[in-house]
Amino acid sequence: METTQPGYHSNKDAHLKRLRRIEGQVRGVQRMVEADTYCIDVLTQISAATRALEAVALALLDEHLSHCVSDAIHTGGDTASDKLKEASVAIARLVRS
DSSP states (O other): OOOOOOTTGGGHHHHHHHHHHHHHHHHHHHHHHHTTOOHHHHHHHHHHHHHHHHHHHHHHHHHIIIIIIHHHHHHOHHHHHHHHHHHHHHHHHHHHO
16 A cells, blocks of 8 residues: 655645644633633634634645645546545535534
């Protein structure tokens, strides 16, 4: 079985940097709650962290489509159909969240 790198491999460091920044944001929200910060200020920070996670998710999805799904389509067969279904389910999850 051939092992391939994920579609985001070339941008892995950038994604990790963004995720670490988001992790810091979430820890900041925790500190805000511990400090009894005003509700709206906490909600504003949660909204910012959520948008940041959504941006990472959209970037990963784009890379998945352009790498994994594209490769599967060129290969054809059941693999292509499976990858398209998988991508469709992932998109539906993102839209619902």
